[in-house]
Amino acid sequence: MISRRSVTLRHIGLWIGIFFALYPVVWIISASVNPVDNLAASRLIPEGLTLDNYRGLFDDPLVPFRDWLINSWKISLAGAIGNLALAALAAYSFSRLRFRGRRAGLLGLLLVQVFPQFLGFIAIFFTLQAIGEVAPGFGLDTHAGLLLVYLGGAIGFNTYLIKGFMDTVPISLDEAAKVDGASPALIFWRVILPLTRPVLGVIFIITFVGLYGELLLASVLLRSAENFTLAMGLQQFSLSEYAAKWGALSAAAILGSAPIVATFLVAQKQIVGGLTQGGVKG
Amino acid sequence: MARRLDTSASSPRSISFWIVVAVLAVVDALSIAAVPILFAADQKALAFFLIGAAFAMNVVYLVPATRASRWILPGFIFMALFVIWPVLFTAYVSLTNWATGNILTKAQVIEQLEEIPVAGGDDGGSGFLNVYDDGTGDLRFLITDPESGDVYFGIPRDKDGEVADAATAGLEGLDVVDADADGTPESIDGFELVPTLGLFSIAEQLGELVLDLPNGIATVQTVSQVSIVQSTQRYVYDEARDVLIDTQLNVECVEFEGNFVCDGKEVNPGWRVVIGADNFRDALTRPELLKPLIEIFTWNMVFALGSVGLTFALGLMLALAIQPEKMKGRAFYRSVFIIPYAIPPFISSVVWRGLLNTEFGQVNDLLGNLGASAIPWLQDPNWAKAAVLLVNLWLGFPYMFLIASGALQSIPQELTEAAVVDGASARQVFWRVTLPLLLVSTAPLLIGSFAFNFNNFVLIFILTQGGPPVIGAPVPYGSTDILISFVFDLAFSSGRGSNFGLASAYTILIFVLVALFSAIGFRASRSLEEVYGD
Numbered sequence: 001m002i003s004r005r006s007v008t009l010r011h012i013g014l015w016i017g018i019f020f021a022l023y024p025v026v027w028i029i030s031a032s033v034n035p036v037d038n039l040a041a042s043r044l045i046p047e048g049l050t051l052d053n054y055r056g057l058f059d060d061p062l063v064p065f066r067d068w069l070i071n072s073w074k075i076s077l078a079g080a081i082g083n084l085a086l087a088a089l090a091a092y093s094f095s096r097l098r099f100r101g102r103r104a105g106l107l108g109l110l111l112v113q114v115f116p117q118f119l120g121f122i123a124i125f126f127t128l129q130a131i132g133e134v135a136p137g138f139g140l141d142t143h144a145g146l147l148l149v150y151l152g153g154a155i156g157f158n159t160y161l162i163k164g165f166m167d168t169v170p171i172s173l174d175e176a177a178k179v180d181g182a183s184p185a186l187i188f189w190r191v192i193l194p195l196t197r198p199v200l201g202v203i204f205i206i207t208f209v210g211l212y213g214e215l216l217l218a219s220v221l222l223r224s225a226e227n228f229t230l231a232m233g234l235q236q237f238s239l240s241e242y243a244a245k246w247g248a249l250s251a252a253a254i255l256g257s258a259p260i261v262a263t264f265l266v267a268q269k270q271i272v273g274g275l276t277q278g279g280v281k282g
Numbered sequence: 283m284a285r286r287l288d289t290s291a292s293s294p295r296s297i298s299f300w301i302v303v304a305v306l307a308v309v310d311a312l313s314i315a316a317v318p319i320l321f322a323a324d325q326k327a328l329a330f331f332l333i334g335a336a337f338a339m340n341v342v343y344l345v346p347a348t349r350a351s352r353w354i355l356p357g358f359i360f361m362a363l364f365v366i367w368p369v370l371f372t373a374y375v376s377l378t379n380w381a382t383g384n385i386l387t388k389a390q391v392i393e394q395l396e397e398i399p400v401a402g403g404d405d406g407g408s409g410f411l412n413v414y415d416d417g418t419g420d421l422r423f424l425i426t427d428p429e430s431g432d433v434y435f436g437i438p439r440d441k442d443g444e445v446a447d448a449a450t451a452g453l454e455g456l457d458v459v460d461a462d463a464d465g466t467p468e469s470i471d472g473f474e475l476v477p478t479l480g481l482f483s484i485a486e487q488l489g490e491l492v493l494d495l496p497n498g499i500a501t502v503q504t505v506s507q508v509s510i511v512q513s514t515q516r517y518v519y520d521e522a523r524d525v526l527i528d529t530q531l532n533v534e535c536v537e538f539e540g541n542f543v544c545d546g547k548e549v550n551p552g553w554r555v556v557i558g559a560d561n562f563r564d565a566l567t568r569p570e571l572l573k574p575l576i577e578i579f580t581w582n583m584v585f586a587l588g589s590v591g592l593t594f595a596l597g598l599m600l601a602l603a604i605q606p607e608k609m610k611g612r613a614f615y616r617s618v619f620i621i622p623y624a625i626p627p628f629i630s631s632v633v634w635r636g637l638l639n640t641e642f643g644q645v646n647d648l649l650g651n652l653g654a655s656a657i658p659w660l661q662d663p664n665w666a667k668a669a670v671l672l673v674n675l676w677l678g679f680p681y682m683f684l685i686a687s688g689a690l691q692s693i694p695q696e697l698t699e700a701a702v703v704d705g706a707s708a709r710q711v712f713w714r715v716t717l718p719l720l721l722v723s724t725a726p727l728l729i730g731s732f733a734f735n736f737n738n739f740v741l742i743f744i745l746t747q748g749g750p751p752v753i754g755a756p757v758p759y760g761s762t763d764i765l766i767s768f769v770f771d772l773a774f775s776s777g778r779g780s781n782f783g784l785a786s787a788y789t790i791l792i793f794v795l796v797a798l799f800s801a802i803g804f805r806a807s808r809s810l811e812e813v814y815g816d
C-alpha cells in the first residue's frame with residue numbers, strides 16, 4: 001500500500017509529464033487561431049480568434065498545401081491498401097498451405113526485412129529513373145512510381161504479423177469449408193479474411209501512418225512542388241519562412257495530424273497493442 | 283488441354299479461371315510491348331527482370347504444382363524489384379566512380395565529346411547562293427564555297443528552328459539540268475532555279491533562313507550570298523585503338539578510371555566505371571573522410587543509445603507512477619501520453635523547430651521568464667545535439683511508457699512480495715527485481731527502438747538538417763548529422779554535386795551495422811522460434 005503523500009507526489013510527477021507532452025500541442029493550437037501570424041507575436045492566449053490561418057492555407061498559390069494534403073492521403077491510402085492486400089495473400093499461404101521451401105521463405109522474409117527499404121534509396125532512384133524512360137507515368141516525380149516503390153515493402157514484417165494472427169483461426173473452419181467444396185481462394189475471402197478483419201484494420205492504420213510520415217524516399221523520388229507529400233511540403237516550408245508564417249504552419253500541423261490523433265485516441269487499445277507488438281514505429 | 287490447366291480447385295473454365303487468363307494475357311501483351319523498348323533504351327537489367335517476372339507469373343498461375351507461390355508472387359515481384367534489387371545495385375554503385383561528372387555511359391560521353399567544335403572555329407568565309415523552287419514555295423538552296431569549290435544542296439530551315447539534316451555535299455545522284463553549261467544548273471531534282479529578279483520579292487523570307495552544312499552552317503547575307511561558318515569537331519574517337527584524339531592540341535588521350543586523360547589533364551564529362559573498392563578505402567583511410575565518419579558515427583551511436591535510454595527512463599517513471607491501484611485517472615493519463623506518439627513525427631519536428639527558435643521561440647521565452655539567457659538551440663553544435671535529444675525524448679517517451687506499463691503488469695506479484703518478505707526495501711525491490719525482469723521482457727523492443735533511431739532520418743532532416751554545418755570540412759556535414767542524413771546529402775542535396783559511388787559505399791557500411799544490430803536483436807527476441815516452431 002502506498003501512502004497518501006506518495007499518491008499526491010505521483011500525481012504531481014504525472015502532471016509534469018502532461019505539461020511536457022502537451023507543451024507544443026497547446027502552442028500550435030493557440031498559434032493556429034492567432035490573428036497575428038508570426039512566431040515572435042505568438043501568445044499562449046491569443047488576442048482574438050480567427051480561422052484565417054486555416055483558410056489561407058487553401059488559397060495561397062505559392063504554397064500548394066491542399067495538393068500536399070491530398071497527395072499524402074492518396075498515396076498513403078492506396079499504399080496501405082496495396083500493402084495489406086499483398087501481405088495478406090502471402091500470409092495466407094504461409095499460414096495455411098504446406099509446401100516445400102515454406103520455412104526457407106519465412107526465414108527469407110525475416111532476413112530481408114532486416115534491411116530497411118529506404119537504405120536502398122540511391123539504387124531505387126536509378127531504378128525509377130530507368131522505368132520512367134520506358135513508362136513515364138511510373139518514373140521519377142510521379143505518385144504511381146512512388147507507390148510501386150512503397151509496395152516493395154509490403155511482404156516483410158506485415159506478412160509475418162498477419163500470418164501470426166491467421167494461425168490463431170482454427171484450421172477446422174477451413175476444413176469444414178473445404179468439405180463444402182470451397183476453393184482456397186474462397187476460403188481466404190469468406191473464412192480467413194472476415195475472421196482476421198480487426199487485426200487487418202489495425203495493421204492498415206499502422207501502415208497508413210507509416211507511409212504518411214515517410215520522408216526519405218519521397219524526397220528522393222518527387223521533384224515538383226505540386227507533387228510533394230505533406231511531409232515534404234512542410235519540410236521545405238519550414239526551411240524558408242516559418243517564422244513569418246507561424247500561424248499558417250501551425251494550422252497545417254493541426255490539419256495534418258488531427259485525423260491521425262483522433263484515430264489513435266478512438267482505437268487506442270488495438271493500435272497500441274499492434275504497435276508494441278510489432279515495434280513498427282518508435 | 284484443359285486437364286493440364288489448374289483452376290484453383292474450382293471447376294474448369296470457372297469465372298476465376300478466365301479472369302486469371304485475361305490478366306495473364308494483359309501482362310504478357312504489356313511485357314512483349316515493353317521489353318524491346320527497354321533493350322533499346324539500354325535498360326537490360328530491367329528488361330530481364332520483366333521477362334523473368336512475366337514468365338514466373340505464367341508458370342505460377344497456369345501450372346498446378348505451384349499452388350503456394352501464387353499467393354506470394356505478387357508481393358514478391360515488388361519486393362524483388364524495390365527491396366532486393368536495390369541492395370544489390372547499391373553494392374554495385376559503391377564499386378563505381380558514379381558521381382557528378384561521371385554520370386553517363388562511355389558511349390554517351392564519346393557522343394557528347396565529338397559534338398564539341400574546335401575553339402574559335404573558322405569563320406567569315408562567304409559563298410554563293412542559288413535558290414530553287416518547285417512552284418509551291420518549297421525552297422532548296424544550292425551553295426558554292428568559292429575557296430574549296432565544294433557545293434551543297436539541301437532544305438533550308440528557320441534560323442531559330444531545330445537543326446535539320448545537313449545538306450548533301452556535291453550533286454551526285456541528283457537530277458541536274460544545266461543546259462547552258464554555265465555551272466549553275468537550271469533545275470535540280472525538279473526544283474527550278476529562281477531568277478535573281480524573283481529573289482527580291484522573297485528577300486525578307488530568305489533573310490530568316492539558314493542551311494546546315496555537314497561541318498558548319500550557311501547564313502543568308504544577301505539574296506545571292508551566304509556566310510559560311512565551318513566548325514570542325516575537336517575530339518575524334520578512334521574506336522580501333524580506344525583513344526580520343528584532341529585535334530586542337532594534337533594529342534592522344536587515353537582512358538583512365540572513367541575519363542579520357544590528355545597530357546595529364548582530364549577531359550570532362552567522364553563516364554561511370556567500376557573502380558573496385560576505392561570508395562571504401564577512401565572512406566576508411568583518407569583522413570579528411572575518416573574524421574567526419576568517426577565523428578558522425580560516434581554521434582549516431584550517442585544519439586540512438588541516448589534516445590533509447592532517456593525515453594525508456596521517462597516512460598518507465600511515468601508507468602511506475604500510475605501503477606499502484608490507488609492511483610486514479612489512469613485512462614486519462616494514458617490518453618494524454620499517447621498524443622505525442624500519435625502526431626506524425628514530421629509534424630512534431632517542424633513544430634519543435636519553431637519552438638526552439640533562438641530569437642522568437644517559446645522555449646527560450648519560457649527560460650527567459652525563469653531568468654535564463656537565450657540558448658542557441660539550433661546554431662551551437664552542443665546545444666543542437668541537446669535539442670535533438672530533447673525532441674526525440676518527447677517523440678519517443680510515450681512508446682516506452684506503453685511498453686513499460688504492459689511489461690510491469692506481466693511481472694508476477696509474488697516475486698516482488700517475496701522480496702519484501704525477505705526484508706528488501708522498495709528501492710532494492712525495484713533495482714534488484716523489477717528492473718532486471720523488465721529489461722529482459724522488453725529487450726527486443728528496446729533493440730528495435732535503437733535500430734529505428736539509428737536511422738531516424740525524419741527527425742534530423744527536419745529539425746536541424748544535420749546542422750550546424752562543420753565549417754571547412756572536405757565533405758559537407760554537420761554536428762547533428764547521423765549516417766543516413768549525411769549519406770542523403772552526399773547523394774542528393776549537397777551543393778557540391780552528387781557522389782553516388784561514395785554515398786553507396788557509406789550505405790553499405792550502414793547495411794552492415796544494421797545487420798549487426800538485427801543479429802543482436804534476433805538473439806534477444808524469439809522471432810526465430812516462430813520459424814522453427816512447427
